[in-house]
Amino acid sequence: MSAGFSLIRGTTATHRTLGLITGLALAAPVWAQTADVEQDTRSDAAREALQQREGDVSQESNLEEVFTASEKQYSLLPRGRMSLYWSSDYSYYRNDTIDIAIDESSGSINRFRIENDAEHAFTTGLSVDYGLRDNLTFTASLPLMYKYDTQKDLSRAAMGDVVMGLRYQPFSVRPGGINTTLYSNFSSATGDSPYEINVNKDLSSGKGYYSISGGVSFSRIIDPVVLFGSVGYTMAFDATGLNQRRGTDVLKRVSPGDSVNFSMGLAYALSYEVSVSASYQQSYNMVSEFTFQRGNSRFKARSQDSTTSVLNTSLGLRTASNRIVNISFGFGLTEDSPDVLLGVSMPIDISGLKPGA
Numbered sequence: 001m002s003a004g005f006s007l008i009r010g011t012t013a014t015h016r017t018l019g020l021i022t023g024l025a026l027a028a029p030v031w032a033q034t035a036d037v038e039q040d041t042r043s044d045a046a047r048e049a050l051q052q053r054e055g056d057v058s059q060e061s062n063l064e065e066v067f068t069a070s071e072k073q074y075s076l077l078p079r080g081r082m083s084l085y086w087s088s089d090y091s092y093y094r095n096d097t098i099d100i101a102i103d104e105s106s107g108s109i110n111r112f113r114i115e116n117d118a119e120h121a122f123t124t125g126l127s128v129d130y131g132l133r134d135n136l137t138f139t140a141s142l143p144l145m146y147k148y149d150t151q152k153d154l155s156r157a158a159m160g161d162v163v164m165g166l167r168y169q170p171f172s173v174r175p176g177g178i179n180t181t182l183y184s185n186f187s188s189a190t191g192d193s194p195y196e197i198n199v200n201k202d203l204s205s206g207k208g209y210y211s212i213s214g215g216v217s218f219s220r221i222i223d224p225v226v227l228f229g230s231v232g233y234t235m236a237f238d239a240t241g242l243n244q245r246r247g248t249d250v251l252k253r254v255s256p257g258d259s260v261n262f263s264m265g266l267a268y269a270l271s272y273e274v275s276v277s278a279s280y281q282q283s284y285n286m287v288s289e290f291t292f293q294r295g296n297s298r299f300k301a302r303s304q305d306s307t308t309s310v311l312n313t314s315l316g317l318r319t320a321s322n323r324i325v326n327i328s329f330g331f332g333l334t335e336d337s338p339d340v341l342l343g344v345s346m347p348i349d350i351s352g353l354k355p356g357a
Helices: 003-008 012-026 036-050 059-070
Strands: 082-102 109-133 136-149 154-159 163-168 179-187 211-222 225-236 244-246 249-255 259-269 274-285 289-294 297-302 306-320 323-332 340-348
Antiparallel strands (some): 082 109, 082 340, 109 136, 136 154, 163 179, 211 225, 244 249, 249 289, 259 274, 274 306, 323 340
């Protein structure tokens, strides 16, 4: 996309500018009879009309806005500025497991069955960003979740885990350069814990433990594409004081494993109204340890490490001058990943949140 294309496809202010220039050209034979000083005035007016004004759309600002909307976690707000986003996501997970019980003394199989587990999860929530400084942004999100388990025929609607975080840009943004953002997040355990519910009657809405994460993300504009990527680490805290019945045993403690993740992708502005983006995300989850009590004795069980990998694509549609609606689709590439991911997100325009309102 050339700069000329952006000028024509820009805002209505640009169209009014082109109309002004056209009117000047058509009226030239009449105005040619006036004084030279009036000709200079008209020339100055035409040059001023062609100059980009504050609020007009440029190629670079359009790309920045597309990137901000499709990968919001990499954007920062000016000091004192607040933004509110609404998002809704759907995920589908299906898994086939073998449930087998073997008698330790005789070696005979007491139970053998194949369980088909499928779970639908709907999540909607609000996230707010506030600029503490021009290069430091505070963010918080409040999710609400609805789950339905087809095998158990159970459903549950509850609040999820509240997340708060900070994003910081140590270096000023340079046109054509690589923009670096440091981020950190604190994830609470406000949702229903999977280690405290009745596993036969209830469904969880949270992960059941606190965690903190941090990392660094990068982005670069290469007209008309924005390249981005990130790498991060998540530290999970133990869940203690548990008393959950699991068959004949009681779960007393969970030590979730830490995880390492990275992502990469690109966003492309097809026009002022339409944009597309694609990204790849992968996370390596370390071994978790579970402490059970059986009678008066305790024993530990360890899970295997796992890898989740997801491929995402999104379509951005500009429905208003200050609103881009993003529709995303993704699918898991490993057994530990959700099979299907769908999502929609958009900013909420509240005039009271704008500076000077």
